[in-house]
Amino acid sequence: MKKTLSIILAVILLLSAVAHIMSPGFYAPMIPSFIPVSLGNILATITEFTTAILLLIPKYRKWGGLSFMALMITFLPLHIWDMFRDVPIVGPQPLTTIRLVFQFAFIFAGWWIYKTSKVI
Template sequence: MKIFQIVVIFILAFLMLAGAFNHLYTPETYKEFIPDFFPETLAHILSAIAEASVGIALLIPKYRKWGGLGFFLLMIAFLPIHIWDLTKDLPAIGSKLSAYIRIAIQFLFIAAGWWIYKTYRLKP
């Protein structure tokens, strides 16, 4: 199971770092996910910082457990955005089916973050 957990950790770290990069270099990708009342530039900066921090923490064994917790909390924080997207006539992610699938994946991400946090043993 240790190899499987490390593979999952590296995949999630890659996704977080890629998301952080994407928020800064192609922010239009996320435009439809940001509520009108929230400043768009601030949303991109905060998301990039949070995602990069979590991604880096997942890569460093000393901080990996806390990276799992950060990932868990970040995925919970992003869940309402994906639910809100589902309620639109035309979801930003594409079709209604895509929005449902994205929410299901979000719950898998939440579970993965919790799993990493609860099972990863810090080395003394």
């Protein structure tokens, strides 16, 4: 189960990293105003790609889980902020609530991978 979950999360991260490159404008409203949009997209791309690779390599999966958990915690305030906007970025209000629930599930998934993986 851990291997399957790690692969699923890695694929999500890789797709997200590619999306940051292909459609940086889509992410612009989600990037805090004190961070230049191009820098935010570059940092997100590098972090997501690196975390995905860590999750895919059994020797580094433990650290991939920790990195994934940290990334999801970092994104949490952005999702909460979006939930309370008059016009949320991701769509109607119910979607922001669903996304927030998934955010907590992702944080738990990263923690679980970290806690159940062994350093080889």
